[in-house]
Amino acid sequence: MTRLSTIFTSTSRSKRWLVVILALHLSLLSSSAQGFLKLERDTVPFFRGFAVSADLVGLAQMQLGDYGQYEAALRVNLHDQYFPILEVGVGRANHEDDEVTGITYKTSAPYFRLGVDFNIMKNKHAPNRIYAGLRYGYTSYKVDISRQTFPDPVWKWDTSYGVTDEQCSQHWAELVFGVDAKIAGPLHLGWTARYRNRLSHNDGQMGNTWYVPGYGIQDSSTLGVTFNVIIDI
Amino acid sequence: MRYFCLSAFLLFLAACSTIDCPVQNKVAVNYAVKTIVGGVEVNDTLKDTLYVWSTRSDGDDTLIFNSGIDISSFSLPVSYTHPEDKLVFCLVDTNKVAKIDTVWIKKEDIPHFESVDCSAHFFHTLTAVRSTHEAIDTIFINNPKVNYDPSLDHIHIHFKK
Numbered sequence: 001m002t003r004l005s006t007i008f009t010s011t012s013r014s015k016r017w018l019v020v021i022l023a024l025h026l027s028l029l030s031s032s033a034q035g036f037l038k039l040e041r042d043t044v045p046f047f048r049g050f051a052v053s054a055d056l057v058g059l060a061q062m063q064l065g066d067y068g069q070y071e072a073a074l075r076v077n078l079h080d081q082y083f084p085i086l087e088v089g090v091g092r093a094n095h096e097d098d099e100v101t102g103i104t105y106k107t108s109a110p111y112f113r114l115g116v117d118f119n120i121m122k123n124k125h126a127p128n129r130i131y132a133g134l135r136y137g138y139t140s141y142k143v144d145i146s147r148q149t150f151p152d153p154v155w156k157w158d159t160s161y162g163v164t165d166e167q168c169s170q171h172w173a174e175l176v177f178g179v180d181a182k183i184a185g186p187l188h189l190g191w192t193a194r195y196r197n198r199l200s201h202n203d204g205q206m207g208n209t210w211y212v213p214g215y216g217i218q219d220s221s222t223l224g225v226t227f228n229v230i231i232d233i
Numbered sequence: 234m235r236y237f238c239l240s241a242f243l244l245f246l247a248a249c250s251t252i253d254c255p256v257q258n259k260v261a262v263n264y265a266v267k268t269i270v271g272g273v274e275v276n277d278t279l280k281d282t283l284y285v286w287s288t289r290s291d292g293d294d295t296l297i298f299n300s301g302i303d304i305s306s307f308s309l310p311v312s313y314t315h316p317e318d319k320l321v322f323c324l325v326d327t328n329k330v331a332k333i334d335t336v337w338i339k340k341e342d343i344p345h346f347e348s349v350d351c352s353a354h355f356f357h358t359l360t361a362v363r364s365t366h367e368a369i370d371t372i373f374i375n376n377p378k379v380n381y382d383p384s385l386d387h388i389h390i391h392f393k394k
Contacts, residue, residue: 095349103349145346147353152313154297156290159313161344161353206346207356218348219253 040081040124048077051188053230058089067093067211071226075117080124083117083131091139091213102147104162109141111214117176127182131192135174139213142167145206166204170212173197180230188230196222254351257381261308262338262359265375265386268394278305279392281368284323285309306386311379313355314342324368324392332368337361338388345380356380359387368392 055071062068071089078084092108117133146162178192196215203209203218211217216224268277285298297320301307312318320336339361345354357379364372371391379387 098349101349101352103346103353105349145344150353152290152315154289154295154310155287155312155315157312157315161313161355163344206344208346208348210346210348 040079042125044079044125046079048080049232051075051077051230051232053188053190053228055089055226055228057225057227058091062092066095067091067217069111069214071214073228075230077232080129081119083119083133085113085115085117085133085135087113087115087135089214091141091211091215093211095210097148102150104144104146105210106144107141107209107211107213109139109213111137111139111141113137113174113214115174115176117178129180129190131176131178131180133176133178133192135176135194137172137174137196137214138170139215140167140169141213143204143209145209163204163206166206168202168204168209168212170201170215171199172201172215173199174224180228186232188232189228190230191225191227194224194226196224254347255381257383258351258354259308259383260311260345260354260356260379260381261383262311262357262379262387263306263308263383263385264388264390265306266304267389267391269391274389276305277391278303279324281327281392282325283307284325286321286323287319308383311338311340311357316340316342322364322369334365334367334369336364336369336372340379354381362388366393 051074053073053075055069055073058069058071060068062070069089069091071087073085073087075083075085088110089112090108090110093105095103095105097104113135115133115135117131119129120132121128121130142165144162144164145166146164149158149160151157152159173196175195176192178190180188180190182188198215209218215221266277266279267274269275279301280303283298283301283304284296286294286296289295297310298307309320316339318338318340320338322334322336323331324334325331338359341358341360343356343358345356359374359377359379362372362374369390370393371389373389374387375389376385376387378385
């Protein structure tokens with residue numbers, strides 16, 4: 001099976017460029033990132049409040065395509081330096097009767113990500129922030145995969161194909177790079193770019209799944225983006 | 234900063250999509266022609282000409298392997314979901330004399346999914362194989378897992394000398 005995983009076609013040039021762009025960003029920020037884990041000593045209180053946010057990219061995917069997620073997050077501000085964050089959402093896919101393969105894929109399940117962001121700006125208390133962070137994500141989901149009855153290519157018997165309520169799960173980790181810009185009052189806008197890596201996964205008896213709630217498309221969602229509307233509370 | 238956020242969002246919307254389907258996506262049962270030399274099973278080469286037929290659901294015969302000669306292995310298709318495949322092996326020697334055997338292969342069928350962009354396939358687990366013995370001496374399962382891997386020898390077949 002190792003051999004099988006290497007025999008894949010892929011057009012991933014755009015992904016490679018995104019990795020290069022992220023690497024350049026990180027290298028430019030490295031000077032200001034030095035010592036970002038060290039708590040600054042000043043008169044600003046340690047606990048600075050909460051922020052809630054909603055992701056517009058997942059929402060747009062859901063409205064414009066046949067998969068996506070509704071996602072919100074709660075972030076704690078510790079001294080404008082550390083930002084523990086909980087992201088929760090519901091991911092859905094409803095890909096019906098693919099025009100080429102005829103396959104239908106459906107899933108709907110909650111997911112969560114838990115992690116922390118670090119403000120790597122030199123001036124930690126500035127209204128705008130640049131983040132680097134980590135996430136751990138998990139989802140347990142059920143998939144329906146089916147195809148209308150089709151003839152066996154040699155023997156011509158009618159063939160049914162699919163599973164219903166197949167139980168699957170996935171653990172994954174994410175490296176996060178993000179920007180948060182203050183717009184007015186408590187309102188911020190920001191985006192994050194993420195590199196994802198599956199830690200473990202149970203794809204059920206059919207060998208693979210397609211859309212995984214909170215993660216995206218298997219094998220092609222190692223890079224992702226969120227665009228967040230953030231409100232300080 | 235606002236323009237930066239907006240440009241990042243637009244960059245995301247313009248991103249490309251990918252399709253990752255296996256290039257090697259043929260699921261077939263691989264037969265290895267073997268013989269016994271000195272008590273050890275070794276590779277053999279078929280000198281006679283091999284044809285294999287099966288019967289389709291409408292009752293018509295279909296030729297699934299044509300004119301195999303000087304071969305030491307061959308691949309035959311496997312039905313998607315029929316519990317037992319029935320194949321007719323016809324071996325024609327150099328004197329144009331034909332010997333016919335029937336081979337029955339029992340299996341379990343496992344639907345396999347790669348992506349909505351990839352066509353539906355089935356993997357199989359061979360559970361039993363038997364045959365008549367006009368030309369076939371011995372036939373047995375060597376590796377029961379039938380999937381995309383073309384390197385596996387699923388069935389070893391010994392022909393009478």
